[in-house]
Amino acid sequence: MYGDNGKQISSTSVKVTFSQGGEVSSSFEGYGFRNYNQGTGGALYNAEWDSFSFVTGISELKGLVTGGIYIAKNFNSITGGLKQWIRTGTSYSIEGGFHTYSTRWGAGGNHWKKIGNSTLQNWNKSFRQTKLPGNSWRTQDYGHFHWWKK
Numbered sequence: 001m002y003g004d005n006g007k008q009i010s011s012t013s014v015k016v017t018f019s020q021g022g023e024v025s026s027s028f029e030g031y032g033f034r035n036y037n038q039g040t041g042g043a044l045y046n047a048e049w050d051s052f053s054f055v056t057g058i059s060e061l062k063g064l065v066t067g068g069i070y071i072a073k074n075f076n077s078i079t080g081g082l083k084q085w086i087r088t089g090t091s092y093s094i095e096g097g098f099h100t101y102s103t104r105w106g107a108g109g110n111h112w113k114k115i116g117n118s119t120l121q122n123w124n125k126s127f128r129q130t131k132l133p134g135n136s137w138r139t140q141d142y143g144h145f146h147w148w149k150k
Helices: 047-051 054-079 118-128
Strands: 014-020 023-030 043-045 086-093 098-105 144-149
Touching: 086 144
Parallel strands: none
Antiparallel strands: 014 023, 014 043, 086 098, 098 144
């Protein structure tokens, strides 16, 4: 077994079972195993780890939470946040010439620049240019569906 800093903390022989899709694919005994997933989602599992160490369990949970927070913080910088993609609120119908309440998609103006990924920026610009089918004032403005006049 290995600790957080990669140093060996136990040299007890352990029985290791590999499973794929919930079915055991192989099993063997030995020393110094490390756990990682590769490609197909297979995982290394040892029943002794269930009660191995509360401290190690807390450390792994802390790493998982830290990783989740990292992804959440970077989500907005990469995507620009949900507001750059879809929002509902007061608007203006260019076709109708009056204020409305609408659902809008894609970033208007230069707001697409808030999206940190160039591929997502291009997708967002295309998304903004999407118009729903129909001839009503509700659907004639690109990137808008107008619900009602204000």
